[in-house]
Amino acid sequence: MFFFISIFIASCSNRKKVDVSNINLDLKIERFDQSMKELDQTNLSVKAPQLQKQYGFFYNDYMREMLNVGDPSDTSYYKNLRVVLQQKDYKELSKTVDETFPDLNGVQNELNDAFKHILYYYPKQKVPRLISFLSGFTVQTPIGNDYIGIGLDMFLGSHSKFYPALIESIPAYVSRRFTPENITPRVMEAFTREELFPEKDNSTTLLDKMIYNGKIMYFMDQVMPDLSDSLKIGYTSKQLQWCKDYEGDIYGYFLDQNLLYESDYMKIQGYLTEAPFTPELGEKNESAPKLGVYIGWQIVKKYMQENPDITVQQLMQDSDSQQILNKSRYKPKNAV
Numbered sequence: 001m002f003f004f005i006s007i008f009i010a011s012c013s014n015r016k017k018v019d020v021s022n023i024n025l026d027l028k029i030e031r032f033d034q035s036m037k038e039l040d041q042t043n044l045s046v047k048a049p050q051l052q053k054q055y056g057f058f059y060n061d062y063m064r065e066m067l068n069v070g071d072p073s074d075t076s077y078y079k080n081l082r083v084v085l086q087q088k089d090y091k092e093l094s095k096t097v098d099e100t101f102p103d104l105n106g107v108q109n110e111l112n113d114a115f116k117h118i119l120y121y122y123p124k125q126k127v128p129r130l131i132s133f134l135s136g137f138t139v140q141t142p143i144g145n146d147y148i149g150i151g152l153d154m155f156l157g158s159h160s161k162f163y164p165a166l167i168e169s170i171p172a173y174v175s176r177r178f179t180p181e182n183i184t185p186r187v188m189e190a191f192t193r194e195e196l197f198p199e200k201d202n203s204t205t206l207l208d209k210m211i212y213n214g215k216i217m218y219f220m221d222q223v224m225p226d227l228s229d230s231l232k233i234g235y236t237s238k239q240l241q242w243c244k245d246y247e248g249d250i251y252g253y254f255l256d257q258n259l260l261y262e263s264d265y266m267k268i269q270g271y272l273t274e275a276p277f278t279p280e281l282g283e284k285n286e287s288a289p290k291l292g293v294y295i296g297w298q299i300v301k302k303y304m305q306e307n308p309d310i311t312v313q314q315l316m317q318d319s320d321s322q323q324i325l326n327k328s329r330y331k332p333k334n335a336v
Contacts, residue, residue, distance in 0.1 A: 016222065016225070017225050018117065018120050018222075020117055023119050023120060025127065027108060027130060029107065029111070029130045029150065030131045030132070031104070032058065032062070032133045033094070033133050033134050033152055035055075036133075036134070037094070039051070039085060040085065041085070044078045045078070048072075052072055056146070057144050058129070058133075058144055058147045059072065060072050062133060062149075063077060063081070066135055066136065066138055066139060066142070067081070068080075069081045069084060093134060096160075096162070097134060097152045097156070100152070100180070101152055101180070107150075107183045107184060110183075110184040110224075111184055111187060111188075114188050114223045115223075117222060117225075118191075118223050121222070121223075121312050125196070128143070128148045129147040129148070130147070130148055131148070131149050131150065132149075132151075133151060134151070135151030135152075135153055136153070137166055137169075139151055139154075140178075140186060141187050141190040143194050148187055148191060150183060150187060155180050158175060158176045158177070158178060158179055173275070173276040173289075182231065182234075184224065184227070185220070185224065188220060188223060189232075192216055192219055192220060192223075193216055196316075197215070197216065197316055200212075200319060204263040205260065205263045205268075205321075206261070206262050206263075206271065206292055207260040207321050207325065208321045209296070210260075210292045210295055210296030210299065211300065211321035211325065212296070212321070213272065213293040214296030214297040214298070214299055214300035215315060217233060217296070217297040217300070218301060218315070219316060221301075233290065233293065233294065238286075239289075240288070242286060242287060243288050243294045246281070246282070247295070247298065247332040248332040248333045249281070250281065250291050250294070251295055251331075251332055254295065259271070271292035272290060273289075275290070276289065277289055278291050299324065300315070302329065302330045303315075303325075306329050307327055
């Protein structure tokens with residue numbers, strides 16, 4: 001009985017729950033997607049400047065880089081904007097987003113809690129504005145000067161009628177994650193990777209990138225302690241179970257192929273990026289993708305178990321991937 005209790009405690013230590021009830025934060029998701037409905041063919045000269053003032057940097061980025069109608073500093077963009085607003089596809093997409101997301105209260109509560117956790121570890125961190133919008137299937141969670149955007153049309157549900165038509169640019173193994181429950185983890189992952197802990201230029205070997213990604217995943221464990229592992233890493237439940245079943249074999253493969261210290265990007269990218277599966281491992285294409293990310297995550301979790309005096313802040317600042325591996329004493333069952 002003691003053995004099983006010890007295992008349970010060890011597994012829970014990776015998701016230490018902290019008290020964030022005293023942290024004052026009341027995030028609101030600003031519905032730019034709904035504000036856009038205020039625009040029509042006759043009122044652009046009045047309403048557009050009002051929205052530009054209200055949404056600031058986001059408005060300018062949206063018109064210029066996402067909607068691609070022109071630079072708001074020149075009112076000639078009104079002409080292109082009118083064309084977009086009249087398009088049948090735009091109106092249909094806007095209607096579908098309205099029906100799918102009549103409100104964002106649940107997501108708002110999740111993000112508020114996650115950012116409270118970030119403030120627990122980093123009290124001086126500036127919390128960005130959260131702005132929802134229609135991306136035209138171009139970008140999911142863009143980060144700008146003072147905001148994180150939430151492209152709601154990229155979270156309509158895996159069976160949305162829109163995604164099959166985009167199969168050439170957005171493969172099905174990617175769009176299957178375009179679901180409402182993915183909003184919070186994708187927003188937090190983007191913020192964690194791009195704003196809090198951007199990858200350093202000297203991260204070159206597979207081991208470096210495994211540990212960097214492992215730290216990102218571990219930090220997501222801390223700020224979203226109740227979120228499932230499959231949602232955090234973007235796996236199906238079967239893919240996550242496959243990784244658990246073959247963890248030792250995966251790590252053994254990395255060792256056998258001398259991949260840990262490989263720095264050739266073309267040789268290691270397949271273990272870090274999105275894909276339907278990993279070709280070299282498993283049978284009948286049943287393997288999970290991003291195996292370097294998964295194993296890095298397990299190494300970092302083991303490192304924090306073995307070194308309980310290390311704080312989250314110290315972990316995230318440490319860029320010595322070899323030391324983290326050594327001190328983790330990581331050796332899963334069946335590894336070489």
